[in-house]
Amino acid sequence: MAEALLGSLVMTPNAASPKQMAAPGLGGGNLHCWIETVEVTAAAAATSTYDLAVLPSNARLTPDSKIYWDDLASTGSPTLDLGLFNPTGYAGTGITPDDDGFFADADVTSAGSKAFIADIANAGKALWQFVSGQAADPKQPLLVRATLKDAAANVGGTLTVCLYYTLD
Numbered sequence: 001m002a003e004a005l006l007g008s009l010v011m012t013p014n015a016a017s018p019k020q021m022a023a024p025g026l027g028g029g030n031l032h033c034w035i036e037t038v039e040v041t042a043a044a045a046a047t048s049t050y051d052l053a054v055l056p057s058n059a060r061l062t063p064d065s066k067i068y069w070d071d072l073a074s075t076g077s078p079t080l081d082l083g084l085f086n087p088t089g090y091a092g093t094g095i096t097p098d099d100d101g102f103f104a105d106a107d108v109t110s111a112g113s114k115a116f117i118a119d120i121a122n123a124g125k126a127l128w129q130f131v132s133g134q135a136a137d138p139k140q141p142l143l144v145r146a147t148l149k150d151a152a153a154n155v156g157g158t159l160t161v162c163l164y165y166t167l168d
Contacts, residue, residue, distance in 0.1 A: 032164070034055065039156065044153040052159070057138050062164040067082060072108040075154060078151040082114075083147070084097070084098050105150075116163070144163070
């Protein structure tokens with residue numbers, strides 16, 4: 001066996017066969033990013049919706065994916081739900097819309113942010129797995145939508161999403 005001298009250390013190659021690199025699992029691959037900003041008007045109703053992204057159903061979110069918002073109310077208690085829908089005009093009906101597939105009731109009465117993935121055990125799941133009752137990938141685009149709930153926004157502000165994902 002050949003030996004290499006490095007300073008005062010002697011390194012000897014392992015006599016056993018080299019370890020084989022395992023193939024990457026699902027979600028391995030290039031990282032993609034989708035950033036979208038929308039404005040919430042000062043008169044936004046408690047049912048206002050904001051379309052933030054259209055991604056393939058097999059997009060796997062990383063734990064870094066977040067939504068950010070400005071203070072949207074000086075009175076009242078509006079909240080924000082974040083979920084998945086069939087895109088407008090898309091012929092596929094692979095999912096039942098789920099307005100809080102990611103989370104419900106984020107308090108938007110002061111500026112803040114929230115991770116798309118609240119439970120780290122869900123990191124790397126495909127988008128379709130965040131839709132309630134979905135058993136298989138519908139193989140279609142999915143719309144990420146925020147919905148204002150519980151009260152109107154009476155202060156205008158900004159919603160921004162930063163979605164980081166890989167594709168199978």
